[in-house]
Amino acid sequence: MDYHSDHQPRVVIIGAGFAGLGAAATLVKHGVTNLVILEALDRAGGRVLTHKPFGAAALELGATWIHGQKGNPLYKMAKERGLLAEEGSNMVSCQPASVTPEDYFFNEQGKQLPPSQVEKVTCFFNRLMSQINQEDYKPECESWSVGEYLDSEFALSNLSKAEGSESIYEWCKRLECVDEACNSMYEFSLNQLSLYTALDGPFYNSLGSKGYQGVLDVLIDQLPSNTLRCHKPVQCIHWEGSSSISKESKHPVNVVCADGEQFPADHAIVTVSLGCLKERASTLFDPPLPNGKTEAIQRLGFGTVAKIFLEFSEPFWPDDCAGIQLVWEQGPESPKGYSDGCKKQSWRSEWFKKIGGFDCVPMHKSTLCGWITGLAAEHMETLPESEVGEVCVSLLKKFTGWPVTELRGVLRSRWHSNPYIRGSYTNVPLGVDAVKEQMALAEPLPSTYQRKIQQPLQVLFAGEATHPNFYTTTHGAYMSGIREAERLIKLYENKAQPRL
Structure with missing residues (x-):
């Protein structure tokens, strides 16, 4: 899709894990380059962390496996770029x-x-x-x-x-x-x-000498320079109804970082972990999240x-x-x-x-x-x-x-101690309807169920917790990011259609 520079939607992505990077790479592939990824940590990857403390070989402190092959975009990506461990080696686990x-x-x-x-x-x-x-x-x-x-x-x-x-x-x-x-x-x-x-x-429990970082690098290399901004924790996401957004503003969303820097945008894609949302959702959004989304955050489990x-x-x-x-x-x-x-x-x-x-x-x-x-x-x-x-x-x-x-x-590893993550991945506690809560969590703001929306898809949500079939996995996170990017792409494609 070809966007003219003066009509480019401005997109802010919060979190540079597989969900955020997947969303960003998809948008760039379709011509959307007016975007920025804000990452609270000093690195991209989120709950993926390849480390080499005991020599040249990689250890995975976070995500360890590529879960399955058929229909797995991360497996396909790693295979095409020679990042997988060799078949039959002691690096492969079923x-x-x-x-x-x-x-x-x-x-x-x-x-x-x-x-x-x-x-x-x-x-x-x-x-x-x-x-x-x-x-x-x-x-x-x-x-x-x-x-x-x-x-x-x-x-x-x-x-x-x-x-x-x-x-x-x-x-x-x-x-x-x-x-x-x-x-x-x-x-x-x-x-x-x-x-x-x-x-x-089969599951791959190692991806050669580069580890999972090699797959992350494939996505990072697809981004325009200066797209990724690390050490940028977000303090508040202001959207429709916020008193801090003036009526004269050209953008319905304003993302404010902890250091005071502001990022006005047409759309924000939130990809932070469910653990982080559990701890910070009450102060992270202005106006506050709707009750259904708040309840979904509370009801779904997030374990360490x-x-x-x-x-x-x-x-x-x-x-x-x-x-x-x-x-x-x-x-x-x-x-x-x-x-x-x-x-x-x-x-x-x-x-x-x-x-x-x-x-x-x-x-x-x-x-x-x-x-x-x-x-x-x-x-x-x-x-x-x-x-x-x-x-x-x-x-x-x-x-x-x-x-x-x-x-x-x-x-x-210390995923629960990390203030921007607070755990590892999603689970479903007793008495919880996972699909209902995951759909509520993934629903954009303002809700698509509202009949009259002046500026739709202001705040979108991605991450493994929002995927009803592939939660807990890296490919689930990645695919959820693609899903939200495609929402935006479809929105602008529909706007570009001539009226009868």
Whole structure:
């Protein structure tokens, strides 16, 4: 679409994650170049952060996987530009929460669990989760949490009678919390889990030496110079009805940054995280958001998934080991463990019990990565890094009995502590209609349901939380940004049509 320079719509994009960059790249592709991206952090990427603390190979502190291949625009982009890991290399993983024969399972008495027993329990769990994802569960359980349903089905199985199987099953639920970004599977709605659409094809857990940053760079390179402005946190977005916008203004929107700089615009695309909206929505918009949108922000969940990277002087685990998994007698995802945790708030004193285990990191032969979620992860972020490392080493010694080598470095993510992010990705709590709330969250301002709108699409919303099928994913964020850019493109195409 060809826009004359004097008729170019002015667009301000707030947030430079995949949603913001996707929106910007799409607008530029269609000839809209009068735009700016305001990013509060000192870098683009949002919840994508490729880091190289222990050498030349990349570690992902944020998003780790390209989720599937068929219909995934980020997979296509990475493949076309040679950014994917080679097929068959140890950098490719078929599933983020998969269990292989190379995973060593230990209980807290230091005993390695039989792989055959682990396989029986994990296969049962995976079949059950697959059925839930296909809405193949008992109708009378529709209002239950995922955790309640999982427990009821396990109790009916023969596995429940085998010693130690219940603890392995608890480990499975703990691991599932990572995939769902929830504090507990007892807090995730059973009847909403099937809304997420998984794309066909394996997951890539590494994208070569450039990591996820390589995919970000593809989008950043498509932008005109000076489009991206970092260190520019937004204080307020003024739109129709704001007393700060004069009637003589040529632009219906005015974005004011914390440093006082103002960006008048025809349209603002808000791509900040749901966690940030939960904390700041009440002051970020003038006039305030409509009730329906405010309620959607409050009702949808936004959980924390954290990583703990441990670099050792040399590997102390066997060459065939893919990960060291920790099985507790009374873990936090057992019915009693969850109940006690709620009563005693034990995520503070026993935060480490939420760690599922420590996986070997591709291309980092002496590094392990632990995963932890929910309130325990949020508490972990507040602790000194050295303390986190000491606790993790103690766990490894206690469970494996192996001679643990010198710990040389600790690196952990801190997404909840980040004031502009406040978590990792979206989940659906009990009693929430996800599609209804996500549609409300994605609805532009002024609403398209209003009959008379003088200046439509003043404030638009994108981000993984606004995508009903691909929430929690990078491609969901990216596609939501394209969706909002295409709204604007369609608006101006319609304006350009001759009247009959």
